[in-house]
Amino acid sequence: MIKPTxxxxxxxPAVIITxxxxxxxxxxxGLSSRFHAIWLxxxxxxxxxxxKTNGQKLMALKDIPPDSLVESALLNESQDIQLVFGxxxxxxxxxxxxxxxxxxDSPEGPEQLLLAGEIDTWxxxxxxxxxETSFREASENPAVLLDWLQGIARYGxxxxxxxxxxxxxVLDVISLFGFVRETNYGRYFEIRSRTxxxxxxxxxxxxxxxxDNPYRDPxxxxxxxxxxxxxxxxxxxxxxxxxxxxxxxxxxxxxxxxRLSRYKVRFRYAGSDDMDLQASRPIIQxxxxxxxxxxxxxxxxxxxxxxxxxxxxxxxxxDLRRFEELVGARELQVRFRLEPGELFVTDNTRVLHGRTGYxxxxxRWMQGAYADKDALYSKxxxxxxxxxx
Amino acid sequence: MIKPTxxxxxxxPAVIITxxxxxxxxxxxGLSSRFHAIWLxxxxxxxxxxxKTNGQKLMALKDIPPDSLVESALLNESQDIQLVFGxxxxxxxxxxxxxxxxxxDSPEGPEQLLLAGEIDTWxxxxxxxxxETSFREASENPAVLLDWLQGIARYGxxxxxxxxxxxxxVLDVISLFGFVRETNYGRYFEIRSRTxxxxxxxxxxxxxxxxDNPYRDPxxxxxxxxxxxxxxxxxxxxxxxxxxxxxxxxxxxxxxxxRLSRYKVRFRYAGSDDMDLQASRPIIQxxxxxxxxxxxxxxxxxxxxxxxxxxxxxxxxxDLRRFEELVGARELQVRFRLEPGELFVTDNTRVLHGRTGYxxxxxRWMQGAYADKDALYSKxxxxxxxxxx
Numbered sequence: 136m137i138k139p140t141x142x143x144x145x146x147x148p149a150v151i152i153t154x155x156x157x158x159x160x161x162x163x164x165g166l167s168s169r170f171h172a173i174w175l176x177x178x179x180x181x182x183x184x185x186x187k188t189n190g191q192k193l194m195a196l197k198d199i200p201p202d203s204l205v206e207s208a209l210l211n212e213s214q215d216i217q218l219v220f221g222x223x224x225x226x227x228x229x230x231x232x233x234x235x236x237x238x239x240d241s242p243e244g245p246e247q248l249l250l251a252g253e254i255d256t257w258x259x260x261x262x263x264x265x266x267e268t269s270f271r272e273a274s275e276n277p278a279v280l281l282d283w284l285q286g287i288a289r290y291g292x293x294x295x296x297x298x299x300x301x302x303x304x305v306l307d308v309i310s311l312f313g314f315v316r317e318t319n320y321g322r323y324f325e326i327r328s329r330t331x332x333x334x335x336x337x338x339x340x341x342x343x344x345x346x347d348n349p350y351r352d353p354x355x356x357x358x359x360x361x362x363x364x365x366x367x368x369x370x371x372x373x374x375x376x377x378x379x380x381x382x383x384x385x386x387x388x389x390x391x392x393x394r395l396s397r398y399k400v401r402f403r404y405a406g407s408d409d410m411d412l413q414a415s416r417p418i419i420q421x422x423x424x425x426x427x428x429x430x431x432x433x434x435x436x437x438x439x440x441x442x443x444x445x446x447x448x449x450x451x452x453x454d455l456r457r458f459e460e461l462v463g464a465r466e467l468q469v470r471f472r473l474e475p476g477e478l479f480v481t482d483n484t485r486v487l488h489g490r491t492g493y494x495x496x497x498x499r500w501m502q503g504a505y506a507d508k509d510a511l512y513s514k515x516x517x518x519x520x521x522x523x524x
Numbered sequence: 525m526i527k528p529t530x531x532x533x534x535x536x537p538a539v540i541i542t543x544x545x546x547x548x549x550x551x552x553x554g555l556s557s558r559f560h561a562i563w564l565x566x567x568x569x570x571x572x573x574x575x576k577t578n579g580q581k582l583m584a585l586k587d588i589p590p591d592s593l594v595e596s597a598l599l600n601e602s603q604d605i606q607l608v609f610g611x612x613x614x615x616x617x618x619x620x621x622x623x624x625x626x627x628x629d630s631p632e633g634p635e636q637l638l639l640a641g642e643i644d645t646w647x648x649x650x651x652x653x654x655x656e657t658s659f660r661e662a663s664e665n666p667a668v669l670l671d672w673l674q675g676i677a678r679y680g681x682x683x684x685x686x687x688x689x690x691x692x693x694v695l696d697v698i699s700l701f702g703f704v705r706e707t708n709y710g711r712y713f714e715i716r717s718r719t720x721x722x723x724x725x726x727x728x729x730x731x732x733x734x735x736d737n738p739y740r741d742p743x744x745x746x747x748x749x750x751x752x753x754x755x756x757x758x759x760x761x762x763x764x765x766x767x768x769x770x771x772x773x774x775x776x777x778x779x780x781x782x783r784l785s786r787y788k789v790r791f792r793y794a795g796s797d798d799m800d801l802q803a804s805r806p807i808i809q810x811x812x813x814x815x816x817x818x819x820x821x822x823x824x825x826x827x828x829x830x831x832x833x834x835x836x837x838x839x840x841x842x843d844l845r846r847f848e849e850l851v852g853a854r855e856l857q858v859r860f861r862l863e864p865g866e867l868f869v870t871d872n873t874r875v876l877h878g879r880t881g882y883x884x885x886x887x888r889w890m891q892g893a894y895a896d897k898d899a900l901y902s903k904x905x906x907x908x909x910x911x912x913x
Contacts, residue, residue, distance in 0.1 A: 169834060171838055171841075173837075173841045174829065174837055174841070177828075177841070188720055188795075189721065189723055189795030190795060191824040191825060192824050192826065193824075194823075195732050195823045195848055196841070197845075197852065201841075237830050238830075239833075241833075314706040314708075315706060316706075317703040317705075318703060318896075318899075319703075319899060331577055333577070333578050334580070335575060335578065335582075343584050352898050353742035353745070353896065353898070397812055398812070399811070406577075406579060408906070409906060411902050411909070412901075412902045413901070413902075413905070414898065416811075422788070422805075423785070423786055423787070423806055424831075434584045435580040436580060436581070439563075439567050439626045440563065440566075441628040442628070442813075443628065444628075445558060448560050448563060452560075452566070452590075455585055456586075456590065459584055459585050459586060460586070463586065508741065509739075509740045509741050509801055510708060513708065513801045516794075516800035517797070517798060520800070
């Protein structure tokens with residue numbers, strides 16, 4: 136039975152010292168959460184602990200007694216917790232709001248997620264709602280830019296129209312939020328069919344959807360293609376959400392999902408004399424919590440499989456075949472034709488891109504460049520929050 | 525008992541089809557190794573399978589029958605295995621030497637390693653043998669450059685002397701093998717003490733050895749510092765091998781090693797209005813095989829710990845303290861003073877760098893820049909091997 140009076144009391148923030156000063160228990164709205172003394176001492180907001188100019192921590196653990204205890208804790212009228220620690224009589228304060236947002240006392244431990252963050256996976260129906268804006272609006276209106284960047288973060292893909300009619304406008308798009316990742320291909324690359332191509336991208340061939348440069352470590356995080364001229368027929372762009380494929384496999388073929396995320400594959404590119412790039416990683420990458428963090432798939436640059444146990448090799452080939460089938464499934468593919476002045480961007484650690492073959496009567500010409508994702512997320516945070524002090 | 529005649533026979537390469545065409549068994553010098561039919565079919569070296577110009581694969585698995593079988597296998601005089609596959613009568617060949625180098629049939633499965641690749645971990649005694657060369661020799665002699673780059677790969681650190689006496693010579697050093705990683709800090713950054721510093725690096729404070737930018741994803745792989753002017757006293761550089769610390773913990777404190785590699789830590793940097801960088805990763809990073817692949821430690825930018833279970837928080841703080849003690853242990857630190865025209869480079873995913881505090885009577889001035897590691901390894905491979913055709 137719920138006691139209204141008690142609930143009313145719990146509605147307000149409260150703190151209480153327990154376990155002989157080793158623990159502080161905070162409570163709000165009928166919930167409570169414990170914090171260790173050493174954790175609180177490490178997260179004090181005083182001038183000796185944190186540089187107010189840049190937010191960086193000023194103390195190392197060697198500056199904090201290992202036997203720190205909470206000696207007193209008082210919640211003042213501004214909802215700051217005034218703390219005194221022993222054994223060195225250290226005074227600091229922590230806002231209750233901040234503390235509550237950083238609670239870690241969960242009986243179940245951290246939540247188990249297959250995918251993390253504000254993302255939505257998609258299939259061919261994304262075509263109708265693929266994030267899109269014009270270069271002009273994105274340049275002039277921070278709210279439009281924010282919306283477009285958040286679209287990239289959420290879907291791993293977006294389009295832009297109305298690029299400046301000039302060479303290398305793709306670099307101007309990257310400048311809206313971040314920085315070019317220069318590689319052995321240069322700060323940008325021209326994609327058109329060539330004789331003696333150093334890469335199959337530079338032919339008229341159909342290209343199976345793939346992620347770029349899995350033979351590189353780190354892999355380029357964002358991949359931009361702007362269209363300078365398209366073919367008279369063919370040369371359509373194809374996008375596939377690798378995270379959707381991971382979800383499907385996790386649900387329908389857990390053994391396949393497991394093998395594709397457990398065993399490393401080697402990738403290599405040595406298409407010209409001045410480079411020999413090699414890297415190895417699983418097709419489906421997960422972090423220590425099991426969250427899927429990346430997809431690498433590029434049939435052109437995969438090397439002989441040697442890191443898979445003999446007894447699982449035939450199974451692994453079936454897994455790869457299944458992955459490839461999903462990559463080729465029309466119901467998972469977004470297809471569109473890029474016209475001059477248009478661009479698409481993909482999260483290259485998630486979304487595969489490809490193209491249909493084309494006839495060479497009119498020369499298809501795209502310009503591409505890479506960028507890192509950290510600047511994308513940083514720009515989103517900065518645009519979302521009011522000016523910090 | 526060894527039978528010489530039998531040994532003589534086994535000395536020569538041989539192949540035999542087994543398991544009704546599902547497997548090819550190769551043998552050499554008394555050893556044998558099995559290969560699956562689908563694997564062999566996938567690794568054929570014919571013109572339809574591989575583009576001879578750039579080495580890229582031309583076939584996807586959809587182009588290969590899932591029920592491929594080896595119908596015949598003949599070793600010719602050039603030691604190429606001539607293969608015919610059913611059910612589609614596919615002809616190809618694979619050099620025996622290549623096949624033998626790519627065998628995957630090991631009863632124990634892949635070897636369990638804590639560290640992989642050609643690396644040596646080190647302590648303070650590295651000071652005597654830290655790889656070092658002059659800019660001029662590295663620029664003019666490819667063998668010297670190769671040796672220096674291999675030193676970086678092996679030890680995660682190196683020095684260079686005799687840099688051109690000009691602004692931004694650090695970028696010339698990066699051009700010897702690779703490309704600048706441009707970040708929110710620009711293509712390079714100036715390190716000197718400032719009023720209202722956006723980063724504690726821009727003060728005269730001692731800096732605990734750390735890796736740079738753990739709040740970035742991907743983290744910069746290589747970090748270069750060139751000295752323009754040093755302080756009149758203090759400002760010495762400190763390097764510590766994070767992989768050596770991982771080895772020590774793995775041996776002496778396996779629980780600590782395990783927790784530091786199992787739980788993620790959040791890092792954040794929002795020292796100026798135009799950036800808010802965040803990333804999370806374990807202090808000790810391992811790949812799916814358990815190999816240690818990276819170290820991230822930077823006490824200034826570590827955020828409140830929230831991804832560690834409540835019951836392990838106190839233990840985790842003890843682990844962090846132990847890690848920090850090793851970072852500060854003089855017997856693990858290489859210390860030296862950088863003079864104008866000198867530079868050091870670290871593998872920023874492995875080696876921590878710091879500096880002693882200094883007096884500001886003469887203004888210490890360093891220039892720094894980042895680069896990616898893939899170009900380093902690519903350049904090493906290219907310099908090592910004769911021109912490919």
